[in-house]
Amino acid sequence: MTEAPDKIAIAIVTFNRSAFLAELLQSAAAMTTPAWRIVVVDNASTDDTQQVIADAQASFPDGVLVNRRLDTNTGGSGGFSEGTRVALELGADWVWLMDDDVEILPDALERFAPWMERFGCIHGRRYDFDGSPFYWQAKFNQFLGVPLPYSVKDFDRGGYAVTNSGTFEGMLVSADVVRLIGLPDPRFFISWDDAAYAWLAAQHTTVVYVDEFVLKRKREQQQVNLGIRHLNDGSPLFRFHVIRNRAYVGKYFREYGKLNRLGFGLGTALTLAKEVFRLVVVQHTLKGVGDLVRGFRANRAIWRDDTWRPMDPADVPPALPPATEPEVRR
Structure with a gap:
């Protein structure tokens, strides 16, 4: 092996x-x-x-x-x-x-x-x-x-x-x-x-x-089995960030020249619909739609932020020479 x-x-x-x-x-x-x-x-x-x-x-x-x-x-x-x-x-x-x-x-x-x-x-x-x-x-x-x-x-x-x-x-x-x-x-x-x-x-x-x-x-977790996947419940924090963070995903796509604004916007609409579906089918409520609305407002603010930059690979710690690795007692 x-x-x-x-x-x-x-x-x-x-x-x-x-x-x-x-x-x-x-x-x-x-x-x-x-x-x-x-x-x-x-x-x-x-x-x-x-x-x-x-x-x-x-x-x-x-x-x-x-x-x-x-x-x-x-x-x-x-x-x-x-x-x-x-x-x-x-x-x-x-x-x-x-x-x-x-x-x-x-x-x-x-x-x-x-x-x-x-x-x-x-x-x-x-x-x-x-x-x-x-x-x-x-x-x-x-x-x-x-x-x-x-x-x-x-x-x-x-x-x-x-x-x-x-x-x-x-x-x-x-x-x-x-x-x-x-x-x-x-x-x-x-x-x-x-x-x-x-x-x-x-x-x-x-x-x-x-x-x-x-x-x-x-x-x-509370979940519904849809056959092709399981759909779990979600918290207010999750609902806010799942919509807000679409903007971060889009900005990374744009950095690599892979962003289709029309398609990505449709994907965001589908994500929003999925989260409403999650609320109704898994959690049996519409309470939480406000979290999605707040996430969408934050999403718009991120898209407008011209100071945003991707994570810098230069900030990753470099490989250590073998002699500098901490010794571990076995």
Whole structure:
């Protein structure tokens, strides 16, 4: 079996979900091929998250579990940006990005290993909280600027499917790719950040979804099974940002000369309709439409902001010479 690269760092973002975090760290300690570093970014939690991290230190060799507590909640986007920065600053060659409400399957890195020889940005499959396969396969439709689902039958061609979208609930990205596209953009706060980041990666490398189960989702959500995908409930913060952040996606598209303003506007209208549908079908309410309206106003303001610039690859920590890498006791 192919061996995984030596310096794989797991970057976990957590906020006030210490019970989930404790289970995730237990699963990380049980991996048959251990991670080189585990960077936990605590987004200013007010529960016992810091105690959970302290208690977990005994399960890992000295220096492996890195605790990065932020002074303010920067959202998932800010957390993944910081986690990636810290991992590369330490000398990681790969960063595996994940939320706190998943469990790592023991042989995950062995399953990833052969794909890491071929691709620079990889997603594995996940089980849902009930043990069923969790559906996530999406590709950006370039005209509309929205990720649309595709079939797992695409795995028949060699066990993987090429995509240009992604999720931070399990995206594995090489440090070389990060140095080409910059750190994840913290300005998103939540929503669209991961899809846009994989789209950026796809402009420089092949982004794939592989037929290997590596994670299990632990948090049960209110959801509706639509057959081709599951539609989960959404929070007021999500509803605001899913519309506001369309502007950030569009600006990145424009930077690469891939923006069709007519199509992208239609994609935004479809996104708005989808969120109203989510409210009615999943949450059985129309309360929350105001969040979408506020998000649209913020969206317009971002489009008008002429000072906006993409993330600068020059801000990514450079690769460290071997002699400067921190020593870890095994």
